[in-house]
Amino acid sequence: AQRVTQPEKLLSVFKGAPVELKCNYSYSGSPELFWYVQYSRQRLQLLLRHISRESIKGFTADLNKGETSFHLKKPFAQEEDSAMYYCALIGGSNYKLTFGKGTLLTVNP
Amino acid sequence: GAGVSQSPRYKVAKRGQDVALRCDPISGHVSLFWYQQALGQGPEFLTYFQNEAQLDKSGLPSDRFFAERPEGSVSTLKIQRTQQEDSAVYLCASSFRVRDQPQHFGDGTRLSIL
Numbered sequence: 001a002q003r004v005t006q007p008e009k010l011l012s013v014f015k016g017a018p019v020e021l022k023c024n025y026s027y028s029g030s031p032e033l034f035w036y037v038q039y040s041r042q043r044l045q046l047l048l049r050h051i052s053r054e055s056i057k058g059f060t061a062d063l064n065k066g067e068t069s070f071h072l073k074k075p076f077a078q079e080e081d082s083a084m085y086y087c088a089l090i091g092g093s094n095y096k097l098t099f100g101k102g103t104l105l106t107v108n109p
Numbered sequence: 110g111a112g113v114s115q116s117p118r119y120k121v122a123k124r125g126q127d128v129a130l131r132c133d134p135i136s137g138h139v140s141l142f143w144y145q146q147a148l149g150q151g152p153e154f155l156t157y158f159q160n161e162a163q164l165d166k167s168g169l170p171s172d173r174f175f176a177e178r179p180e181g182s183v184s185t186l187k188i189q190r191t192q193q194e195d196s197a198v199y200l201c202a203s204s205f206r207v208r209d210q211p212q213h214f215g216d217g218t219r220l221s222i223l
Contacts, residue, residue: 004151034210043112044152044200046211086151095208096142096165099151 002027002091006100013077014108021072021103023061023087032090033063033070034097039083047072047085057081077107111135113215115201121221122191130186130218134203141184142212143176144200152200158184159207188220196222 003026013019025031035047048056050063050070061072070087087100114133122128134141139160144152145168155174157165160181169176173191178184188195198219202212 009149032210043216044214049210088151090208090210095140096154096157096168097144097152097212099153101149101151 002031002089002094002098004087004089004098004100006085006087006103008103009101010104010106012106012108015079016076019074019077019081019105019107021085021087021105023070023072023100025068025070025087025089027068027089027091029092030065031092033061034088034090035059035061035070035072036086036088036099037083038086044086077105079107079109081105082107113201113203113213115199115215115218117218118216119219119221121223123223124191124193126191127187127189128191128220130188130199130220132184132186132201132203132215134182134184134201135205135213136182138203138205138213139181140204140207140209140212141178142202142204143184143186144202145170146198146200146217148197155186155199191220191222193222196220 005024033050037047038044059074086102088097141158143155146152154168156176158178173189175187198217200217201215
């Protein structure tokens with residue numbers, strides 16, 4: 001079975017502060033990990049995926065297989081980063097996304 | 110259209126009624142997914158189509174749920190004899206190929222069962 005855990009339901013930081021949204025997963029093989037984001041009144045969209053190893057909107061995420069984690073980080077949060085963030089996994093030859101419960105990030109001015 | 114389109118955006122039904130939710134995927138997308146998102150939860154997989162073939166319906170919670178995609182484009186999710194626990198946002202997503210990412214999501218249909 002595959003599972004994604006996002007331990008923080010809510011996260012609040014001030015503008016310019018570093019932010020880290022935690023994600024841990026459970027999967028016996030080699031998963032593919034993603035971060036999806038939903039801004040207010042917008043649809044769910046892909047933010048980044050671990051295989052591309054790129055930074056999107058200043059966010060990065062590193063897959064740590066030893067700790068089974070895929071935490072999302074940004075050194076200096078911006079107000080426009082306020083959104084709901086979902087960590088998601090695809091396992092093996094599978095195709096369906098398994099999502100965590102999400103973390104609502106609020107960046108205060 | 111430019112993205113995945115779902116209708117209606119909101120649906121209120123009385124317990125016991127049947128409902129039908131529609132998804133128009135991005136033109137040319139082979140893969141189509143339905144997810145259910147309960148309040149305070151992440152989306153949960155319901156079913157998957159590759160063109161018109163329903164290859165996986167393992168996430169459908171009961172035999173009251175039925176999905177189809179007869180011509181390999183538009184899909185309909187039907188819920189018969191609705192129950193209060195069916196209240197959720199139903200999301201549709203499509204992708205160009207099998208296992209293609211990202212999956213492009215629609216705005217969802219918010220279903221409320223009274």
